[in-house]
Amino acid sequence: MSITGIGAVTGYGWGRETFWAGVLSGRSAARFEPGYGLDPATGGWAALVPDGGDPEIGGTRYGRAVFAAVDEAVTDARSRGWVPGRRVGLVHAAVLGDVRHWGDFAGPAGPGFRGRDFLRLLPSTPISVVTQAFGFTGPVMGVSAACSSSNVAMLQARLWFAAGLVDDVVCIASDLPATPDLVRHFAKLGAAVVDVESLQGCRPFQEGSRGFSVGEAAVGFVLTRRADRAYATVLGGAMNSEAHHVVSVEPSHDRIVDCARMALADAGVGPGQIDFFNAHGTGTAQCDRAERDLLTRVFADRPAVYSMKPLVGHCQAASGAVEIAAAALGYERGVIPAPPAVAPAHPRLLDGPSRAGSGLTAKLSLGMGGNNSMVVLGPGSLSRA
Template identity: 60%
Template sequence: MTIAGIGAVTGYGWGREALWEGLLSGKPAARLYPGYGQNRDRHGWVARVPDGGDGNLGPSRYVRAVQESVREAVADATERGWRPGRTVGVLHAIVLGNVYEMRDFYVEDHGHQRARDYLRLLPSTPISMITQEFGFHGPAMNVTAACSSANAALITAQLWLAQGIADDVVVVATDLSATPDMVEHFESLGAAITDVDPLTACRPFQAGTRGFSWGEASTAFVVTREADRPYLAMLGGAMSNDGYHVISLEPSYEHIFDCVRRALVNADVRPEEVAYLNSHGSGTQQCDDAETALLREMFDDKPLVCATKPLTGHCQAASAGVEIAGVALGYERNVLISAPVVAEAHARLVDGVVPGGNGITLKTALGMGGNNSAVLLGPV
């Protein structure tokens, strides 16, 4: 299966080229916004999606981001030779959904809205708008697996294609949830950091890391068997759950390792063939420890390591989608991108922008609730 089209809306702006230019710059997408912190008394660093998109879609940034990312991906795939099959499925990877408007529904409007405004809050609405606009009539559903949701949606798309449930699949992963209310709780858990800039706070595989900066995004992919100029091949993947704790990783990492082993088998890839680890790289100490152990024990510290969350922010349900978009664009342009190294770092961590991207990539994504996922990506 291949990814034949990409669409992206991120903290860097609207469109995949805005994401690419942002990644190349080595500068975080985050900006200072008022009202963050435990007492809501200061400005905080978050990578929010700026206003933009098609105003005819209505006032919702969330709805516009979903629809515009899919439009861009479909147009891109069409230009690359994709022709939709009879059955095109739609998968939407989400966790928290339309957070800003849901908050307004309860806090500002006290549960009373016009029907058309209320309908924007339902998870079924963005999918319905996609199927109506493009005339897709295949299976359509939401996928949620915490911060591994985008990986989970791509693995589900692979299953649909393999079983003939769909001829093609549009996968969109969206998270616009950087409200002060939401971020506050992740700060209290010691996971999110808003009081310093992202390169200071979020240092995956580097000394002094404190946690992640929050990001927002909607990324979309056209997944198919048939296209003239696809970006990359998705070779296989796997998912698992620790069954251990709602936020903490199982300390032996047994289930993360097993997930990666099964992904390698599914993709028919040997560990020594993996050239790059595109890490979950959240910047939390427990994720750093787990992925460092994975590198050492399963791959003998051979792959180069990339971590871009210091640049894009941690986009929750969309995080793996943003990172896979970067991998795909990098394959096409022969570039490997990671955040700049600012402290003592793992020996295999990539520092900024370097030539590369012509080998197999392991993309890991770890989510709260014990969700583990891994996909193998490679040049077509």
């Protein structure tokens, strides 16, 4: 299965090239936003998607972002020679989706809503708009596995291909939930950092890391097994559950290790063939411990390591998709857009944009509730091998 089209709406702005320029700059997408501090009267840092999108699409900012990411991915894939098959499926990864519109509906503006305005709250509505616009008549479903959702959506697409249910799949991962209240709750939980700029607070695999900046994103992919010019190849993957705690990582890390080993087996590769570890990399203490342990136990601390969250923030369901998009674009453009290191770090942590090469990438995502997942990626040339 290959990634042959990419669309992105992120804290950097609207569009794949805006995203790429942003991450290559080494500057975080997070900005100082009024009302986003631990005290509602103060500001804080968050990587919010700016207003934009096609006004003709209508709907909410969230709906426009979903449509824009799919539209850009489809246009991109067509420009690279993709011709949609008869059965194009669509899998949508989301956790909270459009929190702002829910707040409007439940708040003082709610009584003024028209009778059908509540439809915008349903995750099925923007996806229905997409399927109608593009004529996608394959299977459609949503997946939600917390912050592991993007990887899980990729794996769901692979299952559809294996079952012969689709000719192609469009995968869209979207969460634009960063209201001041939600960001404040993440900060109170001890996971989010709002009082300093992202690169200073979020330092995965570095000393002094305190957590992540909350981010927003909608990222679309066209997935096919008939690619002439693929960005990257999805070789395999796996997912499992820790069955341990709503928030805390199971301290032995055994289930995460199991997940990685199953992903490698599914991809048909050994640990020594992985050159890059695209980390979940939230910058929290428990995530750092888990991923450092995984790197040692499974990969013998061999791969180069990087995390995109210091740059794009933690985008919940879309976090893995943002990170997969960076890896896929990096394969074609020969650059891993890693953030700069700002403190003493793991010896294999990349420091700023680095040469990508053609080695394989293990992409780990961990989600609240004990959702673990990994996908194994390779360069697009492998799709023709």
